Amino acid sequence: LGPTVCVGEILVEIVATTVGNGFLEAQPLVGPFASGAPAIFISQCGRLGGQAAMVGAVGDDDFGRVNTDRLKRDGVDISAISIDPDYPTGSAFVRYRKDGSRDFVYNIATSAAARFGWSRGVADLIDRTGHLHVMGSALSVPSARAVIDKAVDIVKARGGTLSVDPNLRKELKLDEETDRRFAKLVAAADLLLPSGEELERAAGVEGEAKAIRRLFEMGVTEIVLKRGAGGATYFASGGDRIDAPAFVVQEVDPTGAGDCFGGAYLTCRRLGMSPKQALTYASAAGARNVTVLGPMEGAGTRPELDAFVASTERRP
Numbered sequence: 232l233g234p235t236v237c238v239g240e241i242l243v244e245i246v247a248t249t250v251g252n253g254f255l256e257a258q259p260l261v262g263p264f265a266s267g268a269p270a271i272f273i274s275q276c277g278r279l280g281g282q283a284a285m286v287g288a289v290g291d292d293d294f295g296r297v298n299t300d301r302l303k304r305d306g307v308d309i310s311a312i313s314i315d316p317d318y319p320t321g322s323a324f325v326r327y328r329k330d331g332s333r334d335f336v337y338n339i340a341t342s343a344a345a346r347f348g349w350s351r352g353v354a355d356l357i358d359r360t361g362h363l364h365v366m367g368s369a370l371s372v373p374s375a376r377a378v379i380d381k382a383v384d385i386v387k388a389r390g391g392t393l394s395v396d397p398n399l400r401k402e403l404k405l406d407e408e409t410d411r412r413f414a415k416l417v418a419a420a421d422l423l424l425p426s427g428e429e430l431e432r433a434a435g436v437e438g439e440a441k442a443i444r445r446l447f448e449m450g451v452t453e454i455v456l457k458r459g460a461g462g463a464t465y466f467a468s469g470g471d472r473i474d475a476p477a478f479v480v481q482e483v484d485p486t487g488a489g490d491c492f493g494g495a496y497l498t499c500r501r502l503g504m505s506p507k508q509a510l511t512y513a514s515a516a517g518a519r520n521v522t523v524l525g526p527m528e529g530a531g532t533r534p535e536l537d538a539f540v541a542s543t544e545r546r547p
C-alpha cells in the first residue's frame with residue numbers, strides 16, 4: 232500500500248493556561264509541546280499503527296528535538312524531516328478567549344518550517360507513498376507549496392490517493408495565489424476533511440447540500456464534515472450519509488481535535504475498516520485529544536481509543 236505521508240509545518244506550541252482576552256495581557260504559559268497541524272495528524276496515524284511518515288523541517292535545537300523524538304516514539308518515519316542548521320524550529324502561541332475562540336501567533340516565516348525543499352530523502356519517500364495528506368495551512372508557506380505540488384503530481388500519477396484538510400486559520404495569509412492553489416488541491420483530493428464553513432469555501436458555493444454535490448462533481452469521493460462537539464458527518468459520492476455523534480467529554484484544550492480526528496479516520500480506512508467504524512475511532516480520537524492540554528498530547532493508540540469508546544457516552 233505504501234505509507235501515509237504528510238507534508239507541512241512542524242512547530243512547538245506554547246499555550247496559555249488561563250482564559251483571557253488575547254495577547255495584550257500577560258498570562259501563564261505552558262509548553263513547548265510538539266505541534267503543527269500536519270505533525271499532529273501524522274502522530275495520530277503512527278499511534279494507531281498505520282505506516283506513517285512526515286516531510287518537513289525543524290531547526291538544530293531542543294524545540295526541533297521535542298518534535299522528532301515525539302514523532303519517532305509514535306512510530307512515524309522521520310527520515311524526510313530535515314534539520315536546518317541555520318534557522319530555528321517554528322513556534323506558535325495559543326490563547327483561549329471567554330467566548331471559546333482562539334488566537335494564534337505563528338513564528339513560521341523565518342523558521343526551518345518555511346525553508347525545506349525537495350531532496351533525495353523526500354524523493355525516495357514520495358516514490359513509495361500510498362497516500363498523501365495535505366493541510367491547507369501548509370499552502371501559506373512557499374517552500375511547502377513547491378514540495379506539495381510535486382508530491383501531489385507524483386503520488387496521484389502512480390495511483391496513490393490524496394486527502395485534504397482545509398485548516399484555514401484566520402491568521403494565515405489567504406491571498407489569490409493561495410486560493411488558486413487551494414482550489415487545485417481540492418480538485419485533486421479523494422477525501423476531504425473540512426470543518427464548519429471550510430466546506431463551502433472548498434466547494435466555492437453556499438449551502439451544505441450544494442457544496443457536497445459540487446465537491447463530488449469535482450472528483451472528491453468521500454467527505455467527512457467535522458462539527459466540533461456537534462459530532463461529524465460522512466458523505467460518500469455514491470449517496471451514503473452517516474452521522475457520527477460526538478462523545479461527551481470535558482474540554483480542556485480544543486487544539487488538535489480535527490487533526491487527530493482526520494489522522495484516525497484516514498488510518499482506520501487504510502487499515503480496511505468501514506466508514507462507520509473509522510468514524511467511531513475518529514470521533515474518539517478527536518474527543519480524547521480535547522481532554523488533554525497540548526495539541527497532540529491526547530492522541531490515542533488503538534487500545535487507548537478502544538478503552539475510551541467503551542467507557543464514554545455519546546451525545547444523543
Ligand code: ATP
Pocket residue numbers: 425426456457458459460461462463476477478479480482485486487488489490491492513514515516517518521
Ligand atoms: P482543530 O482545528 O482545533 O484541530 P477542527 O475544527 O478541524 O479542529 P473539530 O470539529 O473541532 O475539528 O473536531 C473534530 C472532531 O473531534 C469533531 O467532529 C468531534 O468528533 C471531535 N470533537 C472535537 N471537539 C469535541 C468536544 N468538545 N467534545 C466531543 N468531541 C469533540
